[in-house]
Each structure stands twice: as C-alpha cells, then as structure tokens.
Amino acid sequence: MITKPVDPLQRLREALPAEVARHFDRIEEIKSKFIPTPWQPDLVKAIDAVVTNAVQRKNPNLPLTLDNRADTKGLVVIGPTRSGKSRAFRQYFDHHPVFAGYSDPSSASPLLWMSVPSPCTIVQLGRSILTASGYPLERDLPAHRVFEMARNRLREMSKSFLYIEELQHSTHDVPLKEQLNVCDALKTLMESEHIALFLTGVETLLPFVGLDPQLDERLAKFYFRKLVPQQQELLTDMVHVYAEATGLDVAYSDDDALFARLSHASLHAFGLSIETTINAIADCLRKDEKTLTREHFACAYAAKSGRTALDNPFLADRWHEIICKTHVEEANELGPPAATERDKARK
Structure with missing residues (x-):
C-alpha cells in the first residue's frame, strides 16, 4: 500500500506553538486585506490603457488578429522598495475576469508574471521567462538561443502580457552594452511578439528604459511617491x-x-x-x-x-x-x- 507523503509545510503549521497558532488565522486574514491608496484609481486607468491598446485593431475593417493590432504599448511603474507596486498590480489582475489565474502559467490567462535576478543579463532574462512559464532551462546555451526559446515559449502559450518586477536588476553590475542588449530584447518582445509589458522597479529603472528611445516611447510612466x-x-x-x-x-x-x-x-x-x-x-x-x-x-x-x-x-x-x-x-x-x-x- 502506497501512502501519500505528508507535506512538511503542513506539518510545520500543525506544530506551531499554541500561543502563535491561536491568532495565526487572524494574521493570515489581515495580510490578504488590500488597502487602496489615493493613487490606485490612476494606476488602474494606466493599466486599462495598456490593456485597451492591446486589443485595438490597426485596420478596423479586418478581424482582430496578432498582426492586426495597434503598436504594442507598456507601462513602467517606479517607486521605492516596499511601496506596494506589486500588491497593487495583483489587486488589479486578481479581480480581472480574463487575467485571473495568472499565477498558474499553464492557465488560459494571457499574462505571465515573473521577476528577474540580480544582475540581470539577456541570458538571465530569457531563463527567467522560461522558468516562470514552467520550462526551466537546465543547460547552458548562447544568449541568442536562450532568448529565442523564451520568445517561442511565450508564443506557444499565447501570452500577450508580461509583468516583470525588480527590473532595475538589469543595471546592477551590468555593463552598458549588456544593458542595451536587454533593452533591445524587451523592444523585440513588444514589436515582434506584440507582448505588452508591465515593468516595475526603483528609480534606477527609469534611465535604463531610456537607453533605447524606441522602447522608452512605447512605455508610459507611473510613479509611486514616498x-x-x-x-x-x-x-x-x-x-x-x-x-x-x-x-x-x-x-x-x-x-x-x-x-x-x-x-x-x-x-x-x-x-x-x-x-x-x-x-x-x-x-x-x-x-x-x-x-x-x-x-x-x-x-x-x-x-x-x-x-x-x-x-x-x-x-x-x-x-x-x-x-x-x-x-x-x-x-x-x-x-x-x-x-x-x-x-x-x-x-
């Protein structure tokens, strides 16, 4: 007889000291509570603008297809660490009838949510996309091949939106030439794959996207102030x-x-x-x-x-x-x- 293994995390939860367990559920509940900020309505409008643009036809006389869409746009959200950027986006996506389910990359949601490591090169960007999509890459490949696989993976999964948090990691100890490569890769995703980007990070992210004027022009800017x-x-x-x-x-x-x-x-x-x-x-x-x-x-x-x-x-x-x-x-x-x-x- 084969018994199902016990989840060690569940065992740990059940073994919590009585004084902790007594209030554990209440703390869990309030951690899930969302408190809107004064700038939340403006952020929702900025996200809505990107989503609306993504389904806008370039030629209104033809059906909406991948090739018959307006030029892809995106949004960069800049703010201090722990200012609530990711939480605000999750609030939007969790309650959207189409984006809901994005936490499971195999779902029908058109959104893929991911973060990137520090430092982030074009290889790390490609690997992060593959990992977030449920396809971790075990072997070393040239940068162009890794990014090509990432593009193909997004296309195969019919993803039209990509959320990348902590993208300022592309500036951490990364040579300027490699930063330009990452900018070019992001621009390629928007131009060739028609993927709308939501990018978040601290203030160093802003000059990074400005390295490529064409990428910068496609991205609206939104600020989470202190x-x-x-x-x-x-x-x-x-x-x-x-x-x-x-x-x-x-x-x-x-x-x-x-x-x-x-x-x-x-x-x-x-x-x-x-x-x-x-x-x-x-x-x-x-x-x-x-x-x-x-x-x-x-x-x-x-x-x-x-x-x-x-x-x-x-x-x-x-x-x-x-x-x-x-x-x-x-x-x-x-x-x-x-x-x-x-x-x-x-x-």
Whole structure:
C-alpha cells in the first residue's frame, strides 16, 4: 500500500506553538486585506490603457488578429522598495475576469508574471521567462538561443502580457552594452511578439528604459511617491482598518506622533507601513491585549531591526533624527511634522 507523503509545510503549521497558532488565522486574514491608496484609481486607468491598446485593431475593417493590432504599448511603474507596486498590480489582475489565474502559467490567462535576478543579463532574462512559464532551462546555451526559446515559449502559450518586477536588476553590475542588449530584447518582445509589458522597479529603472528611445516611447510612466506628512491620514485609516479587522482598539495621543513615526520607520513607503502595522498587531495579539499602542509598534520594529530603544523611532524622543536604513537618506533636520487635523479627530 502506497501512502501519500505528508507535506512538511503542513506539518510545520500543525506544530506551531499554541500561543502563535491561536491568532495565526487572524494574521493570515489581515495580510490578504488590500488597502487602496489615493493613487490606485490612476494606476488602474494606466493599466486599462495598456490593456485597451492591446486589443485595438490597426485596420478596423479586418478581424482582430496578432498582426492586426495597434503598436504594442507598456507601462513602467517606479517607486521605492516596499511601496506596494506589486500588491497593487495583483489587486488589479486578481479581480480581472480574463487575467485571473495568472499565477498558474499553464492557465488560459494571457499574462505571465515573473521577476528577474540580480544582475540581470539577456541570458538571465530569457531563463527567467522560461522558468516562470514552467520550462526551466537546465543547460547552458548562447544568449541568442536562450532568448529565442523564451520568445517561442511565450508564443506557444499565447501570452500577450508580461509583468516583470525588480527590473532595475538589469543595471546592477551590468555593463552598458549588456544593458542595451536587454533593452533591445524587451523592444523585440513588444514589436515582434506584440507582448505588452508591465515593468516595475526603483528609480534606477527609469534611465535604463531610456537607453533605447524606441522602447522608452512605447512605455508610459507611473510613479509611486514616498509618503509625505500631508498623507498621514492615509496611515491613520490603514492602521484603524487593520486593527478593527482583528477586533482591536487603537490608542494614541498627539504627543505620540504615532503615524509620523510609522511613516519614518517604514521609510515613507506605504507597503512597508502596512507590514510594520501587521507585525505590531501580531505583537498585541500574542500578549492578549485588546488595544494597539505605540509600544506594540516599538516591539515590532525592535524584533525586525535588532535595534535598541535609543535607535527605535517609536521610542526615541528625537525619532526624526534616526536613520532607519544604513545608507542613502539623511535624517530630517526640520523636526517631526505636525499632526494633521484629521489625526486629532480620529482619537
């Protein structure tokens, strides 16, 4: 008699400590909750424009075919790490009647979702396409052959849209000549295979696509900006939505500057602010407390960063001077932003 092997991940889940398992389902549920940002409607319009263009006929007197389509367009979304770019796209595709099912490359969805490694050369781009499509390449082949196989694979699977995240990896320790090769490959996908591209990454992605004027002209640009003090009410709403979903109250005062601290600790990235909030809620639930406070955020930050109270932006008096990552940005010398009127009204 042959017995089905037990999934080790399922065994691990079943072996979770009681204090963790007790709230595990609630944390899972809120992690799946999507909080729209003020720029989500504009992003939806930008994606819709690419999708609409993909089914527009070049000659309206003839049927829609691969060869009778308008020049293929695409979209580049630029934003800081953990700002919520991929999550916003998933929200769109998951609820679209045609794109749904894209997570399974063998599905009828016209979209293939993929990410690329760092550094990303034309060989790595081709291999990533093949792997994402369910056809990993085990042997070494010349660059032109790998990319040719990737093109054929996309054609065989009838994929018309390609989502590539972290494409700024094409600039990481990659010689300029190879960057141009990757740009040329992407342009070929759009021109010869009529594949619309959705590309996401940080700011270094923008000059990369600008290396090829023809590729750059085909790609619309959309920006996920860092949070600014005037958007603290967005964080206020987000924290309350997640807390209420788990049955928690939220307690803070003007002196706490909770949402300004949250933005600073999360590098002013909305997605990272959500992650920090969920970790704070998990800490509150583990302690069997009913009210989410700044101390829970401090514990969540300490657990992730390993920093002491002196370097914890949820505890330090001069929190706005703390650099919450190891490089790039300087501390805010202007001091903490004032609480907005809406912040005060929520308490």
